Every structure is written in C-alpha cells, then in structure tokens.
C-alpha cells in the first residue's frame with residue numbers, strides 16, 4: 001500500500017504507529033490481569049479435578065490450570081489491545097506526515 005499526501009500528492013509520506021503500540025501495551029497489561037484471575041479460577045478447577053487423583057493430582061491440576069489460564073488471558077489481551085490501537089491510529093490520530101510539505105493527515109476512513 002502506498003500513501004500519497006492529500007495536499008501535494010507526494011508519495012514521500014512517513015507513518016507513525018504510536019497508538020497501536022500503546023494499545024498493545026494496555027491490552028497486554030489488561031490481558032495479564034485477566035489472565036491472573038483466569039489462572040486462579042483455572043487452578044481451582046484443576047485442583048478440584050485433581051482431588052480425585054490424590055495429592056499429586058491436586059498439584060498437577062492446579063499448576064497446569066494456572067499456566068493455561070494465564071497464557072490465554074495475556075495473549076488475548078495483547079491482540080485485543082493492538083486491534084484497538086490500530087483502530088485509533090487509523091481513524092482518530094493524524095499519524096501520516098508528508099516529507100515534502102509537512103502536512104499531517106489521517107488515512108481515509
């Protein structure tokens with residue numbers, strides 16, 4: 001995809017993606033927080049299942065439930081945040097800069 005400046009039609013345009021990075025960071029933090037609570041719930045569910053298999057089963061169930069819950073929450077949150085940031089980037093923030101005339105502009109919605 002090549003961008004052109006809407007003012008002077010120059011193809012020399014620089015793009016910035018601050019919002020996407022911020023969104024991904026926020027999403028990761030939110031996702032990890034969600035993952036931690038999911039991990040606790042997963043661990044409890046795992047421990048419940050493990051109770052049937054005895055003391056070793058409790059530990060194994062708790063650990064695997066916690067790891068799976070944490071990973072799923074973190075990855076999901078990061079993807080969601082990046083998507084949100086990308087939408088902000090495209091439609092809200094002026095993040096394209098023409099290197100010829102200095103005009104800042106958004107992508108067409």
Ligand SMILES: [Zn+2]
Pocket residue numbers: 005006007008009010098099100101102103
């Ligand atoms: Zn221009």
